[in-house]
Amino acid sequence: MNILIRIKRFDPERDSKPYWDEFRVEADPIDRLLDTLNTIKWTMDGTLTFRRSCAHGVCGSDAMRINGRNRLACKVLMRDVGNKVTIEPMLGYAVIKDLVVDMDRFFEKYRSVKPFLITYDNEPGTERLQSQAQREVYDEGTKCILCGACTGSCPSIWGNPDWVGPASIVNAHRFIFDSRDQGAAERLQLLSRKDGVWRCRTIFNCADACPRGIPVTDLIEQVKRAIVYGGPEEA
Amino acid sequence: MYHKFDVVIVGSGGAGLMAAMQLPNASVAVLTKVYPTRSHTGAAQGGVAAALGNREEDHWKWHMYDTVKGGDYLVDQPAAEILTRDAIDAVYELEHRGLPFNRTEDGLIDQRFFGGHTRNYGEGPVRRSCYAADRTGHMILQTMYQSSIKNEVRYFNEFLVLDLLINEGQACGVVALEIKTGEIHTFHGKAILFATGGYGRAWRVTSNAFACMGDGMSIAYRRGIPLQDMEMYQFHPTGIYKVGVLLSEAARGEGGKLLNGKGEYFMERYMPTLKDLAPRDIVSRCIVQEIKDGNGIDGKDYVYLDVRHLGAEKIAEKLPDITDFARNYLGVEPITEPVPIQPTAHYAMGGIPTDIDARVVLDSQWTPMPGFYAAGEVACVSVHGANRLGTNSLVDLIVFGRRAGKHMAKFIEETSHVPLPANHEEFSREYVDRLYSSTGGESAAHIRSELQNEMIDNVFVERTDEGLRHALDKIADLQEAYKKVQLQDKGKRFNTEMMEAIELGFLLDCSEATIHGALARTESRGAHFRLDYQKRDDVNWLKHTLAYRGTKAHDVRLDYKDVILIDDPIFKPKERKY
Numbered sequence: 127m128n129i130l131i132r133i134k135r136f137d138p139e140r141d142s143k144p145y146w147d148e149f150r151v152e153a154d155p156i157d158r159l160l161d162t163l164n165t166i167k168w169t170m171d172g173t174l175t176f177r178r179s180c181a182h183g184v185c186g187s188d189a190m191r192i193n194g195r196n197r198l199a200c201k202v203l204m205r206d207v208g209n210k211v212t213i214e215p216m217l218g219y220a221v222i223k224d225l226v227v228d229m230d231r232f233f234e235k236y237r238s239v240k241p242f243l244i245t246y247d248n249e250p251g252t253e254r255l256q257s258q259a260q261r262e263v264y265d266e267g268t269k270c271i272l273c274g275a276c277t278g279s280c281p282s283i284w285g286n287p288d289w290v291g292p293a294s295i296v297n298a299h300r301f302i303f304d305s306r307d308q309g310a311a312e313r314l315q316l317l318s319r320k321d322g323v324w325r326c327r328t329i330f331n332c333a334d335a336c337p338r339g340i341p342v343t344d345l346i347e348q349v350k351r352a353i354v355y356g357g358p359e360e361a
Numbered sequence: 362m363y364h365k366f367d368v369v370i371v372g373s374g375g376a377g378l379m380a381a382m383q384l385p386n387a388s389v390a391v392l393t394k395v396y397p398t399r400s401h402t403g404a405a406q407g408g409v410a411a412a413l414g415n416r417e418e419d420h421w422k423w424h425m426y427d428t429v430k431g432g433d434y435l436v437d438q439p440a441a442e443i444l445t446r447d448a449i450d451a452v453y454e455l456e457h458r459g460l461p462f463n464r465t466e467d468g469l470i471d472q473r474f475f476g477g478h479t480r481n482y483g484e485g486p487v488r489r490s491c492y493a494a495d496r497t498g499h500m501i502l503q504t505m506y507q508s509s510i511k512n513e514v515r516y517f518n519e520f521l522v523l524d525l526l527i528n529e530g531q532a533c534g535v536v537a538l539e540i541k542t543g544e545i546h547t548f549h550g551k552a553i554l555f556a557t558g559g560y561g562r563a564w565r566v567t568s569n570a571f572a573c574m575g576d577g578m579s580i581a582y583r584r585g586i587p588l589q590d591m592e593m594y595q596f597h598p599t600g601i602y603k604v605g606v607l608l609s610e611a612a613r614g615e616g617g618k619l620l621n622g623k624g625e626y627f628m629e630r631y632m633p634t635l636k637d638l639a640p641r642d643i644v645s646r647c648i649v650q651e652i653k654d655g656n657g658i659d660g661k662d663y664v665y666l667d668v669r670h671l672g673a674e675k676i677a678e679k680l681p682d683i684t685d686f687a688r689n690y691l692g693v694e695p696i697t698e699p700v701p702i703q704p705t706a707h708y709a710m711g712g713i714p715t716d717i718d719a720r721v722v723l724d725s726q727w728t729p730m731p732g733f734y735a736a737g738e739v740a741c742v743s744v745h746g747a748n749r750l751g752t753n754s755l756v757d758l759i760v761f762g763r764r765a766g767k768h769m770a771k772f773i774e775e776t777s778h779v780p781l782p783a784n785h786e787e788f789s790r791e792y793v794d795r796l797y798s799s800t801g802g803e804s805a806a807h808i809r810s811e812l813q814n815e816m817i818d819n820v821f822v823e824r825t826d827e828g829l830r831h832a833l834d835k836i837a838d839l840q841e842a843y844k845k846v847q848l849q850d851k852g853k854r855f856n857t858e859m860m861e862a863i864e865l866g867f868l869l870d871c872s873e874a875t876i877h878g879a880l881a882r883t884e885s886r887g888a889h890f891r892l893d894y895q896k897r898d899d900v901n902w903l904k905h906t907l908a909y910r911g912t913k914a915h916d917v918r919l920d921y922k923d924v925i926l927i928d929d930p931i932f933k934p935k936e937r938k939y
Contacts, residue, residue, distance in 0.1 A: 139852045156692065168806030172849030172858040177395075180570040182606040182686060184499060185399040201689060222541060223855040229396060230518075242507040243459030252413075253456040255468035261461060268461050268493070268500060272398045306459065 129153055134214040137223050155205035160188055163199060176225040183337055186273030190225045191216050196275035196335040216278030232274050235290050239298040239316055244309025260305040267300030267345055269338040276332035276342050282325045289325045292332040292342045299345045303358050310358055318353045362546045366390040367773045369535055369550035371522045371577060373397035375758030376737030377556035378505035381514045383766025387773055390548055392520045392537055397506050401558055401570045405498025406609035407475060408490030409755035411448035415469040416488040421445040423480060426931060428753060431477040431640045432746020433887035434934035437925040440717050444744045444760050451759040452491050460504040462493050474614040477640040477750040482931060486638055490752045495611050495682045501755060521860055523789040525584050526781055532733035533779040536789040540860060543853025545786055551776050552732050552769040559738040560871040564706035565813035568600055568607040574864035575871035577739040581713050582870050586723060587907040589741040590711035592878030592889045595749055596822050598644040600705025602663045604690050608683045608702060610751040612668055613637045615679050620665040620699055621656040635939040642748040642888040645704040649822045665699035704822055710749050712741040719765030725922040736765040747887020796862050801845025805862040808839050812872060820876055825892050829880040836873050837914035843869060874908040877917040899934050
């Protein structure tokens with residue numbers, strides 16, 4: 127199939143403002159969009175810049191806005207995009223060059239919610255016990271690959287760049303609802319602030335954007351309930 | 362720019378982060394060319410082996426036996442003992458740090474079958490693989506990164522390391538390119554750890570990420586450090602046809618079977634005891650044999666992985682990611698259809714030679730280079746010998762990453778910074794400047810593609826003298842072409858074309874060492890299978906290859922190092938049957 131690819135380009139070293147570039151490419155219907163971007167970079171224009179690593183949806187490097195929705199370029203097949211594709215950097219992040227955005231703020235916000243196991247007891251000699259049901263409660267959040275697609279799709283972030291954003295809340299949820307963790311109260315206090323969970327307006331863009339199928343909005347709602355009702359047990 | 366730390370860790374996968382965890386009282390820099398959570402450890406699916414015995418009786422010595430035999434006896438046996446003994450504590454440490462393992466009905470860490478892992482020295486399969494669905498590597502990477510936030514490790518994200526600095530016979534730093542700005546940085550340290558992973562991208566069909574370019578191996582090799590056992594490269598049996606993305610051995614651990622074009626579950630015929638759970642080198646060779654015998658699907662170069670009989674519920678619960686891959690990349694529904702697969706380049710058993718404390722050693726006499734450490738896939742301890750068992754890569758990362766960290770913690774207490782060598786940035790600056798100013802007209806992407814085709818044609822599951830010589834000549838040509846690589850992107854800012862060109866140089870070095878080792882080794886052992894020498898030859902070849910770089914592709918010098926055996930009849934080399 128022959129496809130027209132429109133890409134929003136911007137190199138601050140060279141360009142005064144972003145512009146649209148177009149490439150016409152032959153592609154196989156089951157090629158990944160990432161394969162097509164590589165074809166452009168390797169055979170047509172070596173300056174085209176994007177991140178990529180694992181190429182099968184587990185590392186989270188190549189999140190970008192594809193036909194208006196945040197997707198991983200390695201999980202989108204050419205047969206699914208039509209004969210004209212528009213690719214832009216994700217919204218809500220500063221652009222470094224072409225499709226590469228600055229992820230430093232995103233990771234700062236992630237770190238701010240204490241995304242690590244907090245315990246005050248002595249460690250046992252072997253494993254801590256956890257039932258299959260207790261494990262199931264926080265399973266969804268453990269799938270997160272920190273690609274930033276949810277956060278970059280959220281209108282609340284576009285309006286309030288200081289907001290902690292959906293990805294951070296998902297990762298807070300993963301620990302708040304882990305039966306082994308003893309830091310739920312600290313995290314819930316952090317997330318009850320002005321830039322915590324309450325800026326979520328339940329728009330569901332995040333859940334649509336998640337390449338791992340995490341029900342992001344549902345998890346945020348569970349954190350809201352935990353704040354209101356005073357802890358994960360009551361939520 | 363100049364930076365000074367006690368410890369400089371290059372690479373943010375499982376081994377690098379595990380090492381960083383052991384250094385709470387030191388200043389530690391972790392340099393990574395991606396973001397830490399993008400490291401290729403995250404792609405590991407199946408599990409991490411440890412003889413916890415949560416499902417049935419198990420012992421570390423059984424695990425050690427499987428590791429030694431799986432590696433076709435090219436394993437240094439004291440290292441395998443450490444690997445399998447330490448694995449137990451290391452898995453508990455991961456659990457204590459929060460890793461969300463699947464659980465048994467009693468709330469213990471759940472364990473499942475995996476290729477080559479047996480009870481009572483080969484009697485039958487044993488459930489030894491601790492796992493978190495089919496994203497165990499992802500969970501290790503996330504858990505380690507999360508722990509490192511708690512410990513306030515200093516990260517330098519998107520820094521590409523170009524050179525290792527050595528002075529007075531000691532490693533004392535690295536030079537790196539900051540990708541975002543194009544600036545050159547020097548990191549001065551008392552101890553340097555390379556944890557940069559493998560070089561699967563040397564082959565056209567690979568499970569490896571674009572980041573797996575052999576950076577650390579090549580950088581060390583250029584500085585006169587040998588590469589060990591590079592001919593021992595693992596081709597995983599079940600890569601998605603043409604794409605190479607891995608379908609975890611966990612699929613076979615849960616009961617999946619390989620099916621040929623005649624509708625036959627053919628592994629039963631080759632390996633009556635372990636069948637589809639035989640080690641990877643054997644299963645890959647069986648697939649290649651089936652294809653050669655005309656038993657591929659429709660006579661083509663692939664067979665099927667069949668999980669249909671497991672049922673929708675078990676597939677959804679235990680193998681969610683890999684079913685997703687099959688749906689996404691092949692449009693195949695594994696619940697109702699078998700999945701087309703072929704062997705895919707997967708893992709380097711070889712690498713930078715180290716001792717059991719992850720210290721890099723320079724020769725057959727085990728002479729260490731003070732201050733230089735390597736751990737994980739980049740290193741060769743050697744615990745995997747000629748063929749790594751499934752789940753032992755994650756064990757290697759956590760066990761030897763941890764040992765590296767602990768040894769460095771002691772080492773930096775006893776030593777001070779060695780001064781940097783004169784003109785320490787010169788090599789790196791010239792390398793980068795040459796690429797910026799070259800008008801040679803060659804394309805790095807084209808050279809890389811030629812390399813990847815050559816490696817899959819001649820340095821794959823089956824090898825011959827003629828094919829390997831062809832590959833070596835090809836590498837020599839490609840190295841000449843590489844000197845003329847010209848960039849279109851002349852910018853400083855986030856120049857990924859520059860990055861890819863530098864990485865191509867790494868791949869060429871690793872491929873060169875691989876071919877030399879393979880050409881010289883006139884026997885078949887583990888993953889190294891020679892059509893012209895099909896028997897294992899313990900009299901002449903029970904030894905490790907050390908490849909030292911020369912000035913050209915044909916000039917590599919080879920030396921050999923004894924395999925360390927222990928005095929226990931159970932581990933004595935014998936014929937490998939499953």
